[in-house]
Amino acid sequence: MIESIITSLMDVDFYKFTMGQLIYKHYKGTKVKFVLTDRNNQRLALSINERFLREQLDHIRTLRFTMSEIHYLRGTNEYSERMFNEDYLQFLTNLKLPEFSLKTADNGGFDLEFYGNWEEVTYWETLAMSVINELYFMNELKNYSTLEHDVVFANGIKNLSKKVEDLTYRHNIVEFGTRRRFSKAWQERVLQYLIDERNVNLKGTSNTYLAMKHNILPMGTFAHELDQGIAGVHYNDLHKAHNELLEKWWEMYGWGLSIALPDTYTTDFFLENFSTEQAEKWKGFRHDSGDPIMFGYKILDFYKQCGIDPLSKLIIFSDGLNINTIHKIYDTFNDKINLSFGWGTNLTNDLGLNPLNIVVKVKESNGNEVMKISDEPKKNSKVSKETIKHYESSLGIRIQ
Amino acid sequence: MIESIITSLMDVDFYKFTMGQLIYKHYKGTKVKFVLTDRNNQRLALSINERFLREQLDHIRTLRFTMSEIHYLRGTNEYSERMFNEDYLQFLTNLKLPEFSLKTADNGGFDLEFYGNWEEVTYWETLAMSVINELYFMNELKNYSTLEHDVVFANGIKNLSKKVEDLTYRHNIVEFGTRRRFSKAWQERVLQYLIDERNVNLKGTSNTYLAMKHNILPMGTFAHELDQGIAGVHYNDLHKAHNELLEKWWEMYGWGLSIALPDTYTTDFFLENFSTEQAEKWKGFRHDSGDPIMFGYKILDFYKQCGIDPLSKLIIFSDGLNINTIHKIYDTFNDKINLSFGWGTNLTNDLGLNPLNIVVKVKESNGNEVMKISDEPKKNSKVSKETIKHYESSLGIRIQ
Numbered sequence: 001m002i003e004s005i006i007t008s009l010m011d012v013d014f015y016k017f018t019m020g021q022l023i024y025k026h027y028k029g030t031k032v033k034f035v036l037t038d039r040n041n042q043r044l045a046l047s048i049n050e051r052f053l054r055e056q057l058d059h060i061r062t063l064r065f066t067m068s069e070i071h072y073l074r075g076t077n078e079y080s081e082r083m084f085n086e087d088y089l090q091f092l093t094n095l096k097l098p099e100f101s102l103k104t105a106d107n108g109g110f111d112l113e114f115y116g117n118w119e120e121v122t123y124w125e126t127l128a129m130s131v132i133n134e135l136y137f138m139n140e141l142k143n144y145s146t147l148e149h150d151v152v153f154a155n156g157i158k159n160l161s162k163k164v165e166d167l168t169y170r171h172n173i174v175e176f177g178t179r180r181r182f183s184k185a186w187q188e189r190v191l192q193y194l195i196d197e198r199n200v201n202l203k204g205t206s207n208t209y210l211a212m213k214h215n216i217l218p219m220g221t222f223a224h225e226l227d228q229g230i231a232g233v234h235y236n237d238l239h240k241a242h243n244e245l246l247e248k249w250w251e252m253y254g255w256g257l258s259i260a261l262p263d264t265y266t267t268d269f270f271l272e273n274f275s276t277e278q279a280e281k282w283k284g285f286r287h288d289s290g291d292p293i294m295f296g297y298k299i300l301d302f303y304k305q306c307g308i309d310p311l312s313k314l315i316i317f318s319d320g321l322n323i324n325t326i327h328k329i330y331d332t333f334n335d336k337i338n339l340s341f342g343w344g345t346n347l348t349n350d351l352g353l354n355p356l357n358i359v360v361k362v363k364e365s366n367g368n369e370v371m372k373i374s375d376e377p378k379k380n381s382k383v384s385k386e387t388i389k390h391y392e393s394s395l396g397i398r399i400q
Numbered sequence: 401m402i403e404s405i406i407t408s409l410m411d412v413d414f415y416k417f418t419m420g421q422l423i424y425k426h427y428k429g430t431k432v433k434f435v436l437t438d439r440n441n442q443r444l445a446l447s448i449n450e451r452f453l454r455e456q457l458d459h460i461r462t463l464r465f466t467m468s469e470i471h472y473l474r475g476t477n478e479y480s481e482r483m484f485n486e487d488y489l490q491f492l493t494n495l496k497l498p499e500f501s502l503k504t505a506d507n508g509g510f511d512l513e514f515y516g517n518w519e520e521v522t523y524w525e526t527l528a529m530s531v532i533n534e535l536y537f538m539n540e541l542k543n544y545s546t547l548e549h550d551v552v553f554a555n556g557i558k559n560l561s562k563k564v565e566d567l568t569y570r571h572n573i574v575e576f577g578t579r580r581r582f583s584k585a586w587q588e589r590v591l592q593y594l595i596d597e598r599n600v601n602l603k604g605t606s607n608t609y610l611a612m613k614h615n616i617l618p619m620g621t622f623a624h625e626l627d628q629g630i631a632g633v634h635y636n637d638l639h640k641a642h643n644e645l646l647e648k649w650w651e652m653y654g655w656g657l658s659i660a661l662p663d664t665y666t667t668d669f670f671l672e673n674f675s676t677e678q679a680e681k682w683k684g685f686r687h688d689s690g691d692p693i694m695f696g697y698k699i700l701d702f703y704k705q706c707g708i709d710p711l712s713k714l715i716i717f718s719d720g721l722n723i724n725t726i727h728k729i730y731d732t733f734n735d736k737i738n739l740s741f742g743w744g745t746n747l748t749n750d751l752g753l754n755p756l757n758i759v760v761k762v763k764e765s766n767g768n769e770v771m772k773i774s775d776e777p778k779k780n781s782k783v784s785k786e787t788i789k790h791y792e793s794s795l796g797i798r799i800q
Contacts, residue, residue, distance in 0.1 A: 154554035154561075
């Protein structure tokens, strides 16, 4: 067996815990299925030995949260007082990741599914993606000479240095690159550089393990997963599902984590259903699909209509950022609303090799096929016609 | 004190030993003075703390050849049978480097001199240069952030990779970069890359320690030092000095190390005084100054006049090579004579910072001021008018 890639269950995005506690409290026992999707159809099984992947995933199932890790989570106080309660922490202490189903598909990809209780299955998402990425790039480099290998990292260093030179302290940066990282070691190296650079205003990282290790803030709120999982629970009333998420989230975390992700059923739908009272209370929005400039103006208009000063609000941009889009967004909205940049793939996987475009998404919840309908049709889930029809009629929207 | 840079007396150019044995046998006790010259007048004392330099040089004086190092030298058989005899090896075993004289000069440089018995002083040359280079570049990088620091090495890796891509196995490469290396660690890293690259035909290294450690051939013959030291001994008959070197060298090493360095008193002078018999016996020449293409044609003409097939002979080019000059020389002479490339500064100090241009040369031998008159007037020693006059009259040449 090659070396274990994942060595701590904390090596996941922080939103797994913020969502995880809500799932544990309100939706325990809901059966969900997470599925790996390779948006580029790259026939990953030609690059990644199925046995190696299985060994890495099996190894993750042997991991447990350690006492110190639970201490760290219990001590997390930055968003609200003792945000993780003892029930949930006790649950994490006993957590063993559920089984997975892996086979090589006829198209050369992997059929990789995680089925089980939502509160347990959820942690697989970023772990599986991190492992697949690392095995993939390990294979890409396997016939490289030492010099060729080091040239890859030299490119990574130079590309990062160029980014750092192009940033100022006014850009609020959050490292969001766990799921698409070139490797665990490279993500950590990038993070160390950013911590060390004086003109980089690093607000935190999405990676809980690295946040803990490097004394920076773990950051994240919720993902489409939460919408989709709840949609399965209230499948016959998707409006209810949509509202319940926002209500229960506010109830659990209040202002501290009140960053809404509006593009599960398109941002237009979201804003129509977001009350002025909610808009006043919630801190802001995260952008994850569609044109970021159009999105920004849409949000500004929305706040204007609500009579809210956008300078009291925040947008976190997190959709395929690079230094150019960061500058464009910053220059457009800097004087209009508060900005943060959740920088992922292009930050932790920019070494000259093409990054993968994989996701691990909820496909089924409570026996129902679930989907997202984002601001970018390419990011929509592939689902049956019946499901699309159901979503259209239940939500009263048209799906492109 | 900062970490010791030199940790082995073997970390010198191999020619120190090949010359060293000849000096030990024939010129023991000759008083010589080696002097540091910074050809660029860079005011090194502003970059290098005099105390640090002194500590490093003091540390070198605490080093001794180890038993295994002496075993390695005794076992060196590649050029002639047991080329180092027991007298000399016994001398090395007991060697402690002699004192040095260091002070900061009014011009901001260092007055660094090594005076004493030639057979002992000689080893200081490349050691002093290696130490000064490493301290200088350490200082250049001292205010760099981790990322800026790593960008320097990323540039080094990429520059080296570019060179490697531009080489083929037909180019005979010898690593000659000890004296101008960015650092000891970087030289070793470059060497490891070159060893590992399949399309690089690495014949060996001038660095005895690295040759020993990495199982490659230590390479080198003699330097201007040998001419200059002997010139001081036979100061009133420089022709005799010149001839004695060649005779004693052949007597000691024969064909194996018979690479002549012809530019101590200009190549024209050398060739006029090199007999056809010598030309037939000696393996070839090393080029170290002046236009390499003109030099090559001059050597070809010389062999033609002697009735010798140049394809039985060798030129080692070693003067400020880069990938372009290597290609130019190779393309010009490849089908005419055997070629090797002794690649120094541009190989082991190409990381985006300007290399130093320092030398440590014999300035005085046996109480006489000595000089070299190379094919490139800029490389001539700075000496008194009287010395120039003496050399001109004694050798029957005009000095530019």
